Amino acid sequence: MEKYKYLQLKAELLVEGINATQQALEEVGTKYKEQNHGLFGWDFEDHVGINLPDDFILPDETVVQFRKNSLSPYKVCLTGNRLILSKGDIEICEVKWIPRPAFYDTETTTHRKMVKIGQIGGVDCLFFCYQNYCSHFSNDQQCLFCNLVSTSKTYNSVLKKKEINDIGKVAQAAFYEGNVKHVLLTGGCFNHQKEIELVTDILKSIKKHTGFDRVPGVILPSPPKGEDEIKKYYDTGIKAIGFSMEIWDEDLYRAICPGKSRNTSHNDFVHLIEVAVKIFGAGNVYGVFVMGLEPKKTFIEGIRKITELGANVVPFVWSPNPGSQLEGHRAPTGAWFVDTILEASDIVYQSGVPAGTENHCYRCDGNSLLHDALRIKGIE
Numbered sequence: 001m002e003k004y005k006y007l008q009l010k011a012e013l014l015v016e017g018i019n020a021t022q023q024a025l026e027e028v029g030t031k032y033k034e035q036n037h038g039l040f041g042w043d044f045e046d047h048v049g050i051n052l053p054d055d056f057i058l059p060d061e062t063v064v065q066f067r068k069n070s071l072s073p074y075k076v077c078l079t080g081n082r083l084i085l086s087k088g089d090i091e092i093c094e095v096k097w098i099p100r101p102a103f104y105d106t107e108t109t110t111h112r113k114m115v116k117i118g119q120i121g122g123v124d125c126l127f128f129c130y131q132n133y134c135s136h137f138s139n140d141q142q143c144l145f146c147n148l149v150s151t152s153k154t155y156n157s158v159l160k161k162k163e164i165n166d167i168g169k170v171a172q173a174a175f176y177e178g179n180v181k182h183v184l185l186t187g188g189c190f191n192h193q194k195e196i197e198l199v200t201d202i203l204k205s206i207k208k209h210t211g212f213d214r215v216p217g218v219i220l221p222s223p224p225k226g227e228d229e230i231k232k233y234y235d236t237g238i239k240a241i242g243f244s245m246e247i248w249d250e251d252l253y254r255a256i257c258p259g260k261s262r263n264t265s266h267n268d269f270v271h272l273i274e275v276a277v278k279i280f281g282a283g284n285v286y287g288v289f290v291m292g293l294e295p296k297k298t299f300i301e302g303i304r305k306i307t308e309l310g311a312n313v314v315p316f317v318w319s320p321n322p323g324s325q326l327e328g329h330r331a332p333t334g335a336w337f338v339d340t341i342l343e344a345s346d347i348v349y350q351s352g353v354p355a356g357t358e359n360h361c362y363r364c365d366g367n368s369l370l371h372d373a374l375r376i377k378g379i380e
């Protein structure tokens with residue numbers, strides 16, 4: 001159907017990956033925004049030394065994550081001064097790389113390039129990873145889809161330790177430039193008290209440098225231990241919080257996320273979301289999932305339950321990332337993702353949960369289809 005054309009194309013591009021000619025990539029990293037691997041690597045193959053776009057834009061403004069795959073039938077070529085996406089010999093549409101933010105090359109007062117501290121996701125989301133470490137790798141209990149350690153070793157492109165004041169300065173520069181609308185903060189799993197203190201200091205610095213009273217955006221912390229800790233995150237001044245539950249089906253969750261599920265059970269997550277909605281308000285809490293590793297039935301059950309609690313959902317489209325335990329596997333088809341996300345979007349739409357787009361929107365990242373499916377229903 002015509003109205004689903006770009007949703008279908010995005011699903012295909014995320015599942016199959018994409019290629020681009022050298023000419024098409026010529027100005028990526030100078031004029032256009034390049035990948036900087038702030039946390040995970042989403043390409044099908046590593047590309048050390050080659051600048052690739054982080055994401056790109058389809059004609060209806062849909063943002064798509066660039067996932068390099070040399071074997072993909074999808075390719076972007078430079079034709080005249082237009083970037084043209086083709087599948088095999090068939091031309092599909094013009095696409096646009098995203099302009100590189102001017103602040104990327106600015107240095108902080110501690111002489112660090114700002115791009116190594118914060119990066120833009122999509123068009124308008126300023127991303128800070130405050131801790132590139134996850135304890136689950138040390139005993140081989142990492143989530144099967146995760147490539148945090150291998151990405152960090154392969155690219156080593158961002159600062160592991162960031163000065164608090166530098167984070168505030170980067171936020172100031174990014175918001176001043178005009179495109180940024182929200183922040184996204186996350187880290188691996190570590191000591192709760194230390195994490196809360198660190199996030200409190202980071203938000204204090206962002207508020208001081210931007211003038212926000214409460215900062216539009218989302219914190220994705222390691223799972224808090226209860227109401228008190230959630231309240232402390234609220235008190236930092238961030239507007240929304242998310243919980244990376246990953247998989248709804250309980251047995252699959254335990255199998256796919258062995259370390260994480262040992263620390264935080266399925267029911268713990270449901271409880272945390274319920275409590276967080278009371279503190280942050282309906283629509284300001286997110287359940288974050290990896291979509292494509294469990295059956296449609298259980299994924300949809302999760303969407304129904306999370307929205308009944310008054311929370312929103314961010315489901316990332318899974319692809320087999322290099323360095324993860326599932327490297328070399330295959331994701332479901334693009335058609336499966338479209339069919340499943342359309343059903344999910346009906347549930348979200350009918351739930352009446354506030355869309356929360358001031359904290360996270362369809363322009364924030366190119367690896368989820370839900371915002372795009374909701375846009376078709378008029379929610380931007």
Ligand code: SF4
Pocket residue numbers: 133134135136137141142143146147148188189257260
């Ligand atoms: S909790 Fe899982 S997904 Fe998150 S960083 Fe650790 S291994 Fe990766």
